[in-house]
Amino acid sequence: MNLSNLTPATGSVKTRKRIGRGTGSGLGGTSTKGHKGQKSRAGYSRKIGFEGGQMPIQRRLPKFGFKNINRVEYKAINLSTIEDLANSANLTKIGIDELKKAGFISKNALVKILGKGTLTVKVDVEAHAFSKTAEEVITAAGGTVVKL
Numbered sequence: 001m002n003l004s005n006l007t008p009a010t011g012s013v014k015t016r017k018r019i020g021r022g023t024g025s026g027l028g029g030t031s032t033k034g035h036k037g038q039k040s041r042a043g044y045s046r047k048i049g050f051e052g053g054q055m056p057i058q059r060r061l062p063k064f065g066f067k068n069i070n071r072v073e074y075k076a077i078n079l080s081t082i083e084d085l086a087n088s089a090n091l092t093k094i095g096i097d098e099l100k101k102a103g104f105i106s107k108n109a110l111v112k113i114l115g116k117g118t119l120t121v122k123v124d125v126e127a128h129a130f131s132k133t134a135e136e137v138i139t140a141a142g143g144t145v146v147k148l
Contacts (some may be wrong), residue, residue: 075109079134080117082125095126096148117142 020031033040051054082094085102099105113125115133120143135145
């Protein structure tokens with residue numbers, strides 16, 4: 001075996017279809033585009049969403065609802081998560097940095113503490129927003145709530 005007799009595996013390489021090279025090739029004449037019509041012409045390119053003149057689906061379907069441009073998206077963290085983090089890392093203050101280090105939030109996320117779960121340890125919690133029940137449970141356990 002040497003470089004001069006290397007060939008690709010059988011069936012792995014196909015010769016490309018040479019269209020429009022005379023009737024003898026079997027692919028001349030209309031060049032696989034059929035007879036007449038818009039799509040057979042040179043330079044044809046269809047617009048995205050074009051349905052042949054029929055009313056396109058994005059115009060047939062009615063509009064619905066709206067997007068509130070003032071919406072603020074929070075990452076929800078439950079009290080059960082705060083409890084687990086405080087016990088495992090032995091923390092008395094849990095803020096944005098501690099939640100980032102633990103992998104609960106990404107670097108630009110806004111955090112809201114929700115009241116699911118119980119809190120038995122005294123923890124000072126720092127976040128962007130709190131639910132009423134979460135605030136009550138944290139203060140009842142002896143901790144403080146700091147809104148950023």
